[in-house]
Amino acid sequence: MTNAEIGRTLTERRKAQKLTQQQLRALTGISQGYMSELETGKKSLSLGVASALEYALEAKRGELARLVPDLPPTLRSRIEDMLEYVSRLTRDVLTTRSAFPAT
Numbered sequence: 001m002t003n004a005e006i007g008r009t010l011t012e013r014r015k016a017q018k019l020t021q022q023q024l025r026a027l028t029g030i031s032q033g034y035m036s037e038l039e040t041g042k043k044s045l046s047l048g049v050a051s052a053l054e055y056a057l058e059a060k061r062g063e064l065a066r067l068v069p070d071l072p073p074t075l076r077s078r079i080e081d082m083l084e085y086v087s088r089l090t091r092d093v094l095t096t097r098s099a100f101p102a103t
Contacts, residue, residue: 004041006067011039013057013064027056044069051083061087 001009014024021035030038030049037043050064057064062080071079 001067001069002041003044006045007039007041009067010045010053010064013053013059014039017057019057024053024056028052047071047079047083051087054083055087055090 014021019027021032021039024030025032025035028049030052034043034049038045038049045064045068047065047068050068053059054061054064061084065076065080065083068076
């Protein structure tokens with residue numbers, strides 16, 4: 001898949017979630033310039049950004065990470081497993097935080 005195709009996929013996913021680029025950037029911490037360059041196909045998707053986008057766009061584990069170019073299959077599998085673990089931890093922390101609001 002080319003960078004342009006990946007960019008179109010990201011744009012479609014963002015719009016399907018009814019998010020603006022600004023809202024998605026707020027959820028992921030991705031800079032305005034990088035987000036724009038990703039969606040226009042001028043930059044390649046990194047694994048870390050793919051993971052952040054998966055969470056923000058409510059994508060399945062590894063769905064966007066699979067779009068990251070040039071990763072050996074065994075490395076891709078191990079990284080996806082680690083990302084799933086981190087994602088679960090993040091969800092657990094956020095769930096716990098919302099259960100105990102600040103006073």
